[in-house]
Amino acid sequence: MNDELCPVARSVELIGDRWSLLIVRDAFDGMRRFGDFQRSLGMARNILSDRLRKLVDAGILEMQDASDGTAYQEYVLTAKGESLFPIVVALRQWGEQHLFKRGERHSVLIDKRTGKPIPRMAPQAKDGSALPPAATEVRKVM
Numbered sequence: 001m002n003d004e005l006c007p008v009a010r011s012v013e014l015i016g017d018r019w020s021l022l023i024v025r026d027a028f029d030g031m032r033r034f035g036d037f038q039r040s041l042g043m044a045r046n047i048l049s050d051r052l053r054k055l056v057d058a059g060i061l062e063m064q065d066a067s068d069g070t071a072y073q074e075y076v077l078t079a080k081g082e083s084l085f086p087i088v089v090a091l092r093q094w095g096e097q098h099l100f101k102r103g104e105r106h107s108v109l110i111d112k113r114t115g116k117p118i119p120r121m122a123p124q125a126k127d128g129s130a131l132p133p134a135a136t137e138v139r140k141v142m
Helices: 007-015 018-028 034-041 045-057 085-098
Strands: 061-065 073-077
Touching: 007 018, 018 034, 018 045, 018 073, 018 085, 034 045, 034 073, 045 061, 045 073
Parallel strands: none
Antiparallel strands: 061 073
8 A cells, every 4th residue: 555645645656647637537538458548548458457457556547348349358437436527637738728828729619518628627616616736724633
């Protein structure tokens, strides 16, 4: 077990590398098979195998028989994995805001019900008002 007391550090240890986050992103986009992940990400088989194994061991992905009845196995997000959605969305929105020039083309996350981009995510106070960093503090456990 990780002795780190900081939840951010523990999270980064598990899913903070580029490949793990991109695998999770692709899983949210509907990818399930090893070959699809490999084609999308262009990564070496051994690295992909290692990251998939770690994500399965951590309970973020699970292996299932292929949905089309073939002999393949598929990687599917678990409830724990699906709970990473706000993190992937926050990274996406931060990147859209800070890493693209005005007018530069990029993908956009759309609400299927409305056909419109999803609203910007931001921490909120209990009353629903915006919660800036200065209004928060981290309390260390003893």
